[in-house]
Amino acid sequence: MSAQPAPEVLANMDTVGKVLDWVPLPEPFAEALCAALGCALGDPVRALAAIAEEDIEDTKKTMKLGDRLLNPVEKGKVVSSWRTAKLAARMEKTSSQMDKENEEATGAAKTKLALLREQVEIQRKSIT
Numbered sequence: 001m002s003a004q005p006a007p008e009v010l011a012n013m014d015t016v017g018k019v020l021d022w023v024p025l026p027e028p029f030a031e032a033l034c035a036a037l038g039c040a041l042g043d044p045v046r047a048l049a050a051i052a053e054e055d056i057e058d059t060k061k062t063m064k065l066g067d068r069l070l071n072p073v074e075k076g077k078v079v080s081s082w083r084t085a086k087l088a089a090r091m092e093k094t095s096s097q098m099d100k101e102n103e104e105a106t107g108a109a110k111t112k113l114a115l116l117r118e119q120v121e122i123q124r125k126s127i128t
Contacts (some may be wrong), residue, residue, distance in 0.1 A: 013088035017041035049089035
């Protein structure tokens with residue numbers, strides 16, 4: 001399983017519940033997380049994505065499942081849920097989007113460099 005959903009999966013994540021299903025969070029955990037954050041499973045994904053990082057950090061430190069605090073894996077799933085929601089809401093770019101942008105920028109830089117070299121060569125020939 002990838003650290004980020006595939007683009008076609010991400011495109012279909014329009015509710016908090018769909019994000020939590022992908023992470024995955026079992027239903028009791030998902031319901032408890034939504035209750036702790038003040039959202040519902042059927043809320044638009046932007047509801048989870050718009051939560052401040054500080055609130056996510058506070059929630060993972062203080063949230064309880066039953067009578068116990070979250071264990072490290074469960075805390076990681078809280079953060080993963082929030083980050084995935086930010087991707088689904090297009091509030092952050094996916095790694096594949098950033099890779100594509102980097103490739104495009106590299107290609108543009110190579111083209112510019114080639115043109116500059118051509119210009120230098122033309123100037124060199126005109127001087128001699």
